[in-house]
Amino acid sequence: xxxxxxxxxxxxxxxxxxxxxxxxxxxxxxxxxxxxxxxxxxxxxxxxxxxxxxxxxxxxxxxxxxxxxxxxxxxxxxxxxxxxxxxxxxxxxxxxxxxxxxxxxxxxxxxxxxxxxxxxxxxxxxxxxxxxxxxxxxxxxxxxxxxxxxxxxxxxxxxxxxxxxxxxxxxxxxxxxxxxxxxxxxxxxxxxxxxxxxxxxxxxxxxxxxxxxxxxxxxxxxxxxxxxxxxxxxxxxxxxxxxxxxxxxxxxxxxxxxxxxxxxxxxxxxxxxxxxxxxxxxxxxxxxxxxxxxxxxxxxxxxxxxxxxxxxxxxxxxxxxxxxxxxxxxxxxxxxxxxxxxxxxxxxxxxxxxxxxxxxxxxxxxxxxxxxxx
Numbered sequence: 188x189x190x191x192x193x194x195x196x197x198x199x200x201x202x203x204x205x206x207x208x209x210x211x212x213x214x215x216x217x218x219x220x221x222x223x224x225x226x227x228x229x230x231x232x233x234x235x236x237x238x239x240x241x242x243x244x245x246x247x248x249x250x251x252x253x254x255x256x257x258x259x260x261x262x263x264x265x266x267x268x269x270x271x272x273x274x275x276x277x278x279x280x281x282x283x284x285x286x287x288x289x290x291x292x293x294x295x296x297x298x299x300x301x302x303x304x305x306x307x308x309x310x311x312x313x314x315x316x317x318x319x320x321x322x323x324x325x326x327x328x329x330x331x332x333x334x335x336x337x338x339x340x341x342x343x344x345x346x347x348x349x350x351x352x353x354x355x356x357x358x359x360x361x362x363x364x365x366x367x368x369x370x371x372x373x374x375x376x377x378x379x380x381x382x383x384x385x386x387x388x389x390x391x392x393x394x395x396x397x398x399x400x401x402x403x404x405x406x407x408x409x410x411x412x413x414x415x416x417x418x419x420x421x422x423x424x425x426x427x428x429x430x431x432x433x434x435x436x437x438x439x440x441x442x443x444x445x446x447x448x449x450x451x452x453x454x455x456x457x458x459x460x461x462x463x464x465x466x467x468x469x470x471x472x473x474x475x476x477x478x479x480x481x482x483x484x485x486x487x488x489x490x491x492x493x494x495x496x497x498x499x500x501x502x503x504x505x506x507x508x509x510x511x512x513x514x515x516x517x518x519x520x521x522x523x524x525x526x527x528x529x530x531x532x533x534x535x536x537x538x539x540x541x542x543x544x545x546x547x548x549x550x551x552x553x554x555x556x557x558x559x560x561x
Contacts, residue, residue, distance in 0.1 A: 188405055190395040193331035193388060196421030197252075199449055199512065201441050202325035203259050204249040205430050206240055207270070207556075208282040215549035217244035217290045217318070218279050221298055227273035234262040241303055242295040242318045246270075246281075252327075255513040256442030263434040271557050280553035284531065285320055285355030285369035285429030288545040292316045292359070313376065319369045322352060322428035324441050326448045327421060331388035333452075338414050338423045339384060339459030340451050341444075342467065345413055345427055346474035346483055347498050351521060352428035352440055353478045354531035357545060366478030366532035369429050370471070378404070379411040380468075384461045391416070413471075427471075432531045432555045435520075442509065442517030447501070449508035462486065479528045495525050 211218040221243045228237040228246075235249040248270070250262040270281045295315045297307045307314040328334035353366035365371070373379050385391050398404040407415060413427045425444060431437045450456065466484040473481035474494060481494040502509075502518050502525075509518045524530060538548045555561050 188399060190392050190407070191418040193334065193416070193418040194421040195330075196327035197254075198327050198329045198333075198452065199254075199445055200327035201253040201255075201259055201445055202235075202250055202420070202422065203253070203263065203437060203441050204247055204323040204325075205263075205283070205434075205437060206245055206247045206320040206322075207430065208284065208287050208320055209244050209246060209274070210280050210282055210287070210549060210553065212278055212280055212550075215280070215282075215546045215553070217287050217295065219243035219296050220277055220279050221246050223277055224270075224273055227276060228269060231265075231269040231273075233266050233269055235266065237266075239298045239300060239303075241298060241306070241314060243298045244287075244290075244295060245298075245318060245320065253441075256438045256445065256517045257513055259441045260434060260438035263438060267434050267556070267558070280550075281556055282549060282553045283320070283354065283430045283432040283556050284535070284552060285353070285367060286358055287318070287320075288357035288535070288549060289360040290318065292318060310376070313372075316372050316375070319355070319372050320430040321369065321426060322430050322437055322440065324425045324428065324444050325417060325420060325422040326425070326444055328423060329452070331391075331416075331418070332386070334416050334421075334423050335386050335388065335391060336459065337448060337451060338382060338416065339386065339463065340457070341414055341423070341425060341447065342381065342459070343463060343486060344447060344501070345467070346470045346481060346494055347501065348425060348427050348440070348444075349429075349471065349474035350478045350481060350494055351443070351498070351524070351530060352431055352436070353475070354429040354432055354535065356532045356535055357539075360545060362536070362539075365476050366530065367429050367475040370427060370475050373411060376411045378409055380413065381464055382410070382412045382415060384459065384464065386459065429531070432534065432552055433558070434556075436531065439517035439520050442512075442514030443521055445512055446505040446509040446514045446518060449512055450505045453508065457487065478530055478532055479525055495528065498525050
C-alpha cells in the first residue's frame with residue numbers, strides 16, 4: 188500500500204485524543220463496558236468521535252479541529268459530561284491516568300474488532316498488556332516537509348511531555364518507582380520508539396516503501412513511534428503523553444504543544460540531525476522514571492540540567508507565542524506545577540500514602556475526572 192499524500196491542514200490547529208478507563212463502582216477495577224458506553228454515547232451530538240480501543244475496558248474520545256487550548260477544553264467538556272452521564276446509567280465510572288493501578292492484564296478482553304484480533308494474534312500477551320491509556324495530540328503543519336521538521340524538533344521536548352503528563356506510577360498493585368510506567372509497555376512493541384531522521388517527504392516516502400516491501404508494515408498505523416506523521420490529517424501526532432486525570436490538564440498540554448510549534452515555525456531555532464538522538468532514549472528514560480525530578484541532557488551541548496529547569500526555560504522562550512495563541516493560562520498552570528514538582532503521578536502517590544487502598548485512590552480519581560473538587 189503506498190503512503191498517503193500529505194493533506195493540507197491549517198498550521199497550528201490542534202486535535203486531542205484521550206484513552207480512558209472504564210471501571211466498576213464496586214471495587215473500581217476495570218469493567219468491560221465499552222460496547223454499552225459506545226451505544227449510549229452515540230445518542231449524544233458531540234464534536235469529534237468516540238471509538239473502541241484494544242480491550243473492552245477502554246474507550247477513546249477525540250475532539251474535532253481546534254485552534255486553541257481553550258477550544259480544546261470547550262470540546263472536551265461536553266464529551267466528558269456525556270461520558271459521565273452514560274457511565275452513571277451503567278453504574279460504572281470513567282477515569283483518567285496512564286495505567287489502571289491494580290488491574291490484571293490476563294483478565295482483559297480483546298474488543299471484538301478485526302484489527303484488534305489481528306494484533307492479538309501477532310503480539311500475544313503484549314496486546315492485553317496494552318491496556319494502557321494515553322493522550323495523543325495532533326498539530327497542524329504547513330506542508331509535508333515542514334511536518335518532518337516539526338516532528339524532529341519536537342523530539343527534543345519528549346521528556347517535557349512525559350514528565351508533565353505522567354500519571355502511571357502503579358501497575359498491577361505495585362508502585363513501579365516510575366512516574367510513567369505506561370511507556371514501558373509501548374516500548375515492548377518492535378516498531379515503537381523514535382521515527383527515522385529524514386527531513387523531506389520524498390525521503391520519508393522512500394523509507395516507507397522500503398518498510399512495506401519487507402512485509403512488516405502495511406500502513407502508518409503499524410508504527411508505534413513516539414511521534415509520527417499523520418498524512419491523512421496533515422498533522423504530526425505526539426503519542427507519549429499519559430492520559431491526565433482531568434480534561435483541564437489535557438487542554439493545557441495541548442496549549443504547550445501549540446506554543447512550541449508556533450515558536451518553531453516563527454524562529455526556526457535549529458535544524459534537526461541524527462546526533463539529536465544520541466541521548467534520546469536516556470532522556471526518555473529519565474522522564475519516565477523520575478518525572479519532573481529527572482535530569483535532562485541537552486543534545487546540542489551535552490549539558491546536564493534538571494528537567495524542570497529546562498521546562499521553565501522553554502516556557503519563558505515560548506511565552507510570546509503562547510500569548511498570541513491564547514495559551515498563556517495553560518502555560519501558567521504548567522509553570523506552577525513544575526515549580527512545585529507536581530504532576531498527576533505525585534497526586535496519585537500522595538493519595539495512596541493517605542488511603543493505603545488503590546481502589547479508593549481510583550474512586551477519587553474518577554471524581555476528579557468528573558470535575559469535582561477533591
